[in-house]
Amino acid sequence: MDVIFDNLAIGFATAITATNILWVFIGGLLGTVMGMLPGLGPATGVAILIPITYGMNPSTALITMCAVYYGAMFGGSRASIMINTPGDASAIVSCFDGYPMTKNGEAGAALAISAIASFIGGTIGMVFLVFLTGPIAAAALKFGPAEMFSLMLFALVATITLAEGSLLKGVIAMCIGFMLSTIGIDPLTGIIRFTFGVEELQDGIDFLVVMIGVYAICEVFKNYKNLDTKYSLDSRSIGKVWVSWAQFKKCILPMLRSSPLGFFVGVLPGMGASIATFMSYAMEKNLSKTPEKFGKGAIEGLAAPEAANNSCAAGAMVPLLTLGIPGSGTTAVMLGALMMLGVRPGPILFSQFPEIAWGVIASILLGNIILVIINLPLAIPLVQLLKIPQRIMLPLILGMGFMGTYFLNYSSFDFILVMAFALGGYIFSKLEIPLPPLVLALILGGTTEQSFRNSMSLSDGSLAIFFQKPISVTLIVLAAVSLVYSLLKRRKYAS
Amino acid sequence: MKKLFAVLMLIALFATAGAASAEWKPSRTIELIAPANPGGGWDMLCRTVQKALTDEKLVEKNVIVVNKPGGGGATGWNYLKGKKGQGEYLAATSTLIMLNNLLGKSELTHHDFTPLAALQTEWISVAVEQDSPWKTVKDLFEAIKANPSAVPVGVGPTLGNNDHLVFLELAQANGVDPASIKFIVYPGAGGEIVPALLGGHVKATVIGLAEVLEQHKAGKMRVIGVSSEKTLAEILPGVPSFKEQGVDVVFPHWRGIIGAPDLTEDQVKYWDGVFSKMVETETWKTLVKNLGWDSFYQNSAEHKAFLEGSTKDFDELLTQVGLKK
Amino acid sequence: MSKNFTSGLISIILGTIYFYTAMQFPEVQAGDNTGPKLFPLIVGAVAVIAGILLCISDRRSGKAEAVAWNFLSDRAVWIKIFVTMVLGITYGLVLDTWGYLLATTAFMFFATMMINRGRFVQNVLIAVLFPAVTYGAFAIALQLSLPRGIIENMLPF
Numbered sequence: 001m002d003v004i005f006d007n008l009a010i011g012f013a014t015a016i017t018a019t020n021i022l023w024v025f026i027g028g029l030l031g032t033v034m035g036m037l038p039g040l041g042p043a044t045g046v047a048i049l050i051p052i053t054y055g056m057n058p059s060t061a062l063i064t065m066c067a068v069y070y071g072a073m074f075g076g077s078r079a080s081i082m083i084n085t086p087g088d089a090s091a092i093v094s095c096f097d098g099y100p101m102t103k104n105g106e107a108g109a110a111l112a113i114s115a116i117a118s119f120i121g122g123t124i125g126m127v128f129l130v131f132l133t134g135p136i137a138a139a140a141l142k143f144g145p146a147e148m149f150s151l152m153l154f155a156l157v158a159t160i161t162l163a164e165g166s167l168l169k170g171v172i173a174m175c176i177g178f179m180l181s182t183i184g185i186d187p188l189t190g191i192i193r194f195t196f197g198v199e200e201l202q203d204g205i206d207f208l209v210v211m212i213g214v215y216a217i218c219e220v221f222k223n224y225k226n227l228d229t230k231y232s233l234d235s236r237s238i239g240k241v242w243v244s245w246a247q248f249k250k251c252i253l254p255m256l257r258s259s260p261l262g263f264f265v266g267v268l269p270g271m272g273a274s275i276a277t278f279m280s281y282a283m284e285k286n287l288s289k290t291p292e293k294f295g296k297g298a299i300e301g302l303a304a305p306e307a308a309n310n311s312c313a314a315g316a317m318v319p320l321l322t323l324g325i326p327g328s329g330t331t332a333v334m335l336g337a338l339m340m341l342g343v344r345p346g347p348i349l350f351s352q353f354p355e356i357a358w359g360v361i362a363s364i365l366l367g368n369i370i371l372v373i374i375n376l377p378l379a380i381p382l383v384q385l386l387k388i389p390q391r392i393m394l395p396l397i398l399g400m401g402f403m404g405t406y407f408l409n410y411s412s413f414d415f416i417l418v419m420a421f422a423l424g425g426y427i428f429s430k431l432e433i434p435l436p437p438l439v440l441a442l443i444l445g446g447t448t449e450q451s452f453r454n455s456m457s458l459s460d461g462s463l464a465i466f467f468q469k470p471i472s473v474t475l476i477v478l479a480a481v482s483l484v485y486s487l488l489k490r491r492k493y494a495s
Numbered sequence: 496m497k498k499l500f501a502v503l504m505l506i507a508l509f510a511t512a513g514a515a516s517a518e519w520k521p522s523r524t525i526e527l528i529a530p531a532n533p534g535g536g537w538d539m540l541c542r543t544v545q546k547a548l549t550d551e552k553l554v555e556k557n558v559i560v561v562n563k564p565g566g567g568g569a570t571g572w573n574y575l576k577g578k579k580g581q582g583e584y585l586a587a588t589s590t591l592i593m594l595n596n597l598l599g600k601s602e603l604t605h606h607d608f609t610p611l612a613a614l615q616t617e618w619i620s621v622a623v624e625q626d627s628p629w630k631t632v633k634d635l636f637e638a639i640k641a642n643p644s645a646v647p648v649g650v651g652p653t654l655g656n657n658d659h660l661v662f663l664e665l666a667q668a669n670g671v672d673p674a675s676i677k678f679i680v681y682p683g684a685g686g687e688i689v690p691a692l693l694g695g696h697v698k699a700t701v702i703g704l705a706e707v708l709e710q711h712k713a714g715k716m717r718v719i720g721v722s723s724e725k726t727l728a729e730i731l732p733g734v735p736s737f738k739e740q741g742v743d744v745v746f747p748h749w750r751g752i753i754g755a756p757d758l759t760e761d762q763v764k765y766w767d768g769v770f771s772k773m774v775e776t777e778t779w780k781t782l783v784k785n786l787g788w789d790s791f792y793q794n795s796a797e798h799k800a801f802l803e804g805s806t807k808d809f810d811e812l813l814t815q816v817g818l819k820k
Numbered sequence: 821m822s823k824n825f826t827s828g829l830i831s832i833i834l835g836t837i838y839f840y841t842a843m844q845f846p847e848v849q850a851g852d853n854t855g856p857k858l859f860p861l862i863v864g865a866v867a868v869i870a871g872i873l874l875c876i877s878d879r880r881s882g883k884a885e886a887v888a889w890n891f892l893s894d895r896a897v898w899i900k901i902f903v904t905m906v907l908g909i910t911y912g913l914v915l916d917t918w919g920y921l922l923a924t925t926a927f928m929f930f931a932t933m934m935i936n937r938g939r940f941v942q943n944v945l946i947a948v949l950f951p952a953v954t955y956g957a958f959a960i961a962l963q964l965s966l967p968r969g970i971i972e973n974m975l976p977f
Contacts, residue, residue, distance in 0.1 A: 043533070043534065044533065044964070047533030047534060047538075048962045048963065048964065050533075050542060051542070051546070051963070054546065140690070141690055141693050141694035141695075142694055143690075143694070144691065144694060144696035145679075145696065166824065166874065166877075168828075168870050168873055168874040168877070169824070169827055169874065171866065171870040172827060172828075172830075172831040172867060172870050172871065172874065175831065175834075175835065175863050175864075175866055175867035175870065176831075176834065176867070178859075178863040179834065179838050179860075179863060179864075179867070182859065182860050182863070185600070185653070186856040187651075187652055187653040187654075187680055187682040188653075188654065188680045188682075188851050188852050188856065189654065189848045189851030189852070189855065189856050190598065190600070190653060190654055190655050190818075190848075190851070191845060191846060191848055191856050193842075193845065193856060193860070194838070194841055194842075194860075196841075199566065199569075200565070200570075202565075202566050202600075203564075203565050203566060217904075217908075220904070221897075221900075221901050221904070224896070224897045224900045224901065224935075225894065225897050227935065269683070269686060269687055269690045319690065323689070323690070323693070323710075323715075324709050324710070325685070325686055325689050325690055326685075326686045327686070329534070332534050332686060333533060333534035336534050336539055339705075339785055339786050339787065340539075340543075340782060340785055340786060341785065342781075342784075342785040344708070344709050344787070345709075346708075346709025346710065346712065346713055347709060347710060347713035347715050348709070348712070348713045391935050391936040391937075392932075392936055392942070392946065394935050395928060395931045395932045395935050395936065395946065396946070396950065398904070398908075398927075398931055399924065399927070399928055399931070399950050399951075399954070402908065402911060402912075402924075402927070403924075403954055403958070406915070406920075406966070407958075407964060409532075409564055409565060410561070410562050410563050410564065410965060411563075411564075411565060411570065412911075412912040412913070412915040412916055412967075413912065414912070415908055415909060415911060415912025415913075415915070416908075416909050416912055418908065419904075419905045419908040419909055422904075422905075423901065423905060426901065430823075430887055430888065430889065431823050431826055431827045431830075431887060432823055432827075433827050446682065449859040450680070450681075450682060452854070452859065453852045453854040453855075453858075453859070454679050454680070454681075454852070456852065456853060456854045457647070457677060457678075457679055457852045457853055457854070458647055458679065458696070460644055460853070461853050461854075523972070524972075559963070559965065560963075560965070561965040562965055654851060678851075678852075679852075680851075680852070
């Protein structure tokens with residue numbers, strides 16, 4: 001234990017220099033802005049920094065890149081809350097209750113709680129990182145294809161049960177998400193599937209293209225109806241950028257529960273923050289005494305995924321710092337940048353470069369505080385943006401949406417897809433088909449299929465593999481239980 | 496009328512004079528096309544070249560990196576193909592320009608472009624668990640021969656890539672039927688394969704050396720061979736190359752630069768001059784070392800001949816293992 | 821038709837097309853033992869079954885709610901959606917040749933003219949400023965690549 005505190009002391013000594021704090025500030029601000037814009041995320045933010053970090057010493061470089069990463073996690077949900085447009089996959093769930101809160105005139109409270117929850121999640125995640133890194137990294141290695149598949153199953157079942165109304169519609173949405181996820185070259189055999197001869201589809205459909213379509217652009221479509229009515233928010237009080245104690249109290253437990261969940265999901269190789277946020281939302285909705293308020297502006301429904309999202313980002317640092325393995329797209333770019341500076345994070349980073357490893361940890365703890373300080377005041381001008389009349393806001397959202405789309409793959413073909421998905425999303429909303437299962441199935445589809453097929457390869461075709469491993473069995477049982485539970489609850493409501 | 500004629504004459508005179516001065520130079524911003532997203536190997540190559548060219552002042556114009564990911568490089572290369580004769584457009588390339596075509600994924604070959612240089616290479620390695628009984632490539636393949644089902648081999652991101660081909664070549668050389676090997680494909684490549692091997696989900700992997708070098712040094716896994724000509728004494732002492740282990744497989748995973756189609760001799764000469772100078776600079780050498788690459792410079796003529804030879808070799812190999820389409 | 825029945829029908833149609841397409845995949849000798857077909861076949865089948873179940877339960881329940889397409893009463897909305905789609909797709913088609921600045925200016929001009937009708941000066945201002953500011957911020961300051969297009973020789977960057 002003492003060793004850890006000694007190391008933390010080294011870390012803080014590295015982190016607390018004027019240069020580093022300045023870079024944390026700049027990086028955090030850049031990340032927040034990047035996170036807000038749909039299509040631009042932490043990976044792009046970090047990539048932009050590569051030429052800038054080249055002249056820095058390695059610890060400053062890594063500290064700056066981490067600040068961008070964290071900033072993006074803070075910023076990602078701003079647009080979700082204000083205009084129902086997630087900045088990246090991890091901010092989808094923040095739309096569920098964040099946007100209804102804005103509609104209820106509570107945008108200020110929503111922005112405040114999301115910054116606070118991000119801070120709490122991030123800090124808890126870092127504490128876990130400091131004290132539990134060793135055992136957790138070891139446990140994560142136990143996650144093979146079979147465990148991965150069972151986890152996917154559990155997450156998907158949880159998301160379907162979230163949907164309001166018919167369970168069958170959730171299943172249908174999930175199937176469509178899976179269909180979209182299988183378009184393109186199958187990595188396991190190299191054959192081309194479902195592209196119908198369109199060459200641009202060979203690499204598959206980027207889920208962010210779908211997201212920009214069904215959320216951002218589709219939201220514009222929906223607002224065409226209200227164009228001529230005066231924008232209601234002008235007259236209404238938007239709400240102070242702060243939360244009341246009563247509101248905060250509701251969020252404490254959800255935040256404390258979601259942080260460990262997010263952290264562990266983040267540690268798993270190849271798992272994104274999207275799955276952590278969906279799972280935490282499902283968990284809170286099931287535990288809540290007032291689940292009917294979820295989706296209509298329940299503040300705890302926003303706080304939980306925000307906390308999970310940020311502790312997930314802390315978790316994603318574990319494989320990078322302890323094993324030298326990038327756990328996510330962003331950490332992969334960070335790894336590349338570090339290598340250009342002659343530092344190769346590996347299993348011995350902690351002993352080889354303690355000042356870098358611990359300096360980064362200390363800087364993230366510090367960065368979390370700085371980011372809250374940036375984000376709370378930033379919310380005040382942001383809230384003012386809601387006063388911009390719809391007739392000006394909507395074209396700007398369109399422009400931003402297209403620019404974000406271009407940055408995803410630098411391909412203008414995606415514009416056609418975005419338009420198609422926007423129309424699809426609009427039709428779906430008319431039919432009341434829930435979108436979250438579709439988006440999640442699209443994000444997880446590839447991993448779900450591949451982990452299933454890899455499990456089958458490993459077991460020479462026997463399904464028993466899913467029931468021989470304790471973690472896998474547990475997850476399958478959990479999935480089954482939550483499905484049955486949700487069916488029973490629906491029956492009770494119906495009768 | 497006379498006036499117009501005189502003006503036309505003047506223009507013609509200047510035009511010929513311009514052409515006769517032989518020396519071609521970029522007249523606007525130089526675009527380096529990375530046919531991949533930021534962070535990948537091609538992107539890193541472009542950014543390294545950008546850095547070296549700018550810092551060492553080897554070109555007079557601005558250099559920008561343009562990312563055009565998609566189609567295993569095809570999107571970016573197709574974009575370059577549209578810039579016929581314009582010497583300011585360059586793109587990163589690698590073995591994939593041959594493999595994609597042979598695997599039936601793309602129509603493009605190096606004949607569609609002007610090969611300018613090979614710049615660097617990475618080596619491909621075979622790694623096993625730290626406590627596994629296999630110390631040499633031969634040990635591993637004997638185990639596979641005995642019971643292929645017990646030795647799952649991690650590979651990624653897709654079948655038919657460089658890493659996969661190396662393993663197929665090794666299998667053939669060791670008398671193992673390539674079709675019998677149990678490959679587990681990880682589309683997340685190194686980021687998923689390394690934890691899978693550390694966690695014991697796969698028993699061996701064939702992967703770029705940089706991805707496992709640190710694990711090997713830290714004693715978490717064991718590299719049992721590399722695809723270089725000789726032992727890489729500087730970075731990986733004590734691990735003999737495949738060739739030194741008696742298996743004749745040498746396989747550089749090189750990356751290089753191609754220019755737009757139909758570049759003139761002057762344009763090619765200009766870039767030969769620039770790149771031959773660049774690979775000698777300190778900036779370039781440091782970056783190559785930091786990134787764990789090996790220098791692998793070929794000028795335009797050498798590179799073109801090399802591409803011809805490699806294409807033939809790959810064609811034979813892919814036909815033999817039944818992957819050619 | 822009711823909401824649920826339409827949803828079910830869409831699922832059945834998509835599922836069938838998807839299933840049929842998956843059936844046509846070639847057999848491959850390289851790769852895993854499950855192959856590329858199984859997962860799509862399951863997904864297609866589940867989509868069809870879920871669709872049929874939804875249609876049946878909708879017919880049985882008797883309290884089906886009709887879809888509010890409002891093609892006529894919301895005519896203005898549907899026309900705007902159609903125009904936006906045409907604009908968006910055209911924007912994509914000309915983006916690489918015209919370059920970001922020109923194409924975006926054109927797109928923003930038409931989009932604002934449709935949405936913010938009648939305020940010509942405001943719209944021209946948005947159409948010129950939006951691309952200029954975003955290009956300056958992302959392509960110049962942050963060095964992300966945006967297409968420069970036909971005016972590339974006139975651009976300083």
